[in-house]
Amino acid sequence: MSAEVARPHSREFVQALAAELSKLWSLPAVWLTLGGSLILNLVLAAAFVSAGLQDLTGTPNALDIGLASISYIQAGYIVLGIVASCSEYTGGQIRTTLTAMPRRSLQLIAAHLALMIVVVPAALITATSGVLLAAIALGDASAPVELGSTVGILAGVTGYLGLTTLISASFGVLLRRTLPAAIVVLGYYFIAGPLLREQTAHAKYLPDTAGLAMWFPQPGDASALSPVHGATVLVAWTLGAFVVALAVYRKRDT
């Protein structure tokens, strides 16, 4: 019978990834969150451009102004990661997931990879659209922006939003309910993180501040992390959160 024909692990993983992409594709909350973040980012970028044009103390820079909104719209990516994970616990879907894909490590890796496949292009489009809007609106009023550094910084923003989404998804797996997970992760990124940044120099190794170094370099601060160093620290946090979430997920009665 067909059940006795061994399915290679590689094909099992590709099929799990296809299933997880199909789940994200068919969940309206995913598109609402991504679309909402994109629109809100453009609205905020327009507001920052307007403020930049009125600021008489210096020459506005399209890159800085176009990305100023990322600190706010990262909330959308945090919510997206949490919603993607917590949606499993609505309507008993987790039981369908685990009966269809009983190897939990393989399934959770596929789910996180699917999330990256959706989030990376969305984050790149969001960040680029904000910068383009600022560049077009400022026109000649913008200070010159070097293409090489722009590409590097846009890659940094994209990586930061992608990894932050994955950390949020791991918290979603751990807490299973959207609201508590959102309170914990948003509370960290918008309240605890900024407070700690002011209190201690070690805060540069925390995920929000290390991630900030990926796209908001501080050339004047010798102790600040470089973009590559910041990315390394944030990847370590992301992997750490995933390993803890996976350890709990593998053992948990569902």
Place this chain on the structure above:
Amino acid sequence: MLTIHRLVKRRGSRTILSGISFQARSGRVTGFLGPNGAGKSSTLRILLGLDSATSGEALINGVPYARLRNPLATVGALLDGSGAHRARTGRAHLNWIARSAGLPRSRVDEVLAIVGLTDAASQRVGSYSLGMGRRLGLAAALLGDPEVLILDEPVNGLDPEGIRWIRTLVRERAATGRTVLLSSHLMGELAETVDDVIVINQGRIVADGTLAEVIDGHGTLENAFFALTTPNGGRVAQ
């Protein structure tokens, strides 16, 4: 073939299952009965790899669920609820399950037709009635045309026609040599459908045999059930 061997489940200091053993054989419909909280759902969840056992084994064709290479082609399971997110359409729910096993989209249309949900396939699951949710869960269970069906209260929320349809479905599956394990509270319905009966009470198996063996001396399955699971044999105080 399903084999439960000395299965123990404890949660904290509470013992849910105290070393139960039974089998559900190929080509037969096995009824799994017990009052609420007796351990039925825990047994089924361990069998499906959703909960871990404290000790003992729950095997499907000799293998624990988590080691099945093609789970959907081996076991179709229906637990409580639809098992689907309310914001997805019925078809989208079945699509992702089909993808996890590499099944074609045409199979999704087939199972939608089998359970009578073709017209409602584009509606969100949140708008489904209880019976439609059960039908969607059944469609998911049938997707991989599995050798084994494990159905927890499948007729819950179904109309008389749906109940008869389930009865015919499970009888047909057993007639082609497949295994069906079925739990239900509806004694009359079970007596019409099953070949073998397992009765569980307070985490222990209190009866295990053919339908005739379990009913023997009690007249009906319902009388046998109450005699086995209640201290006063189910007699209502006057």
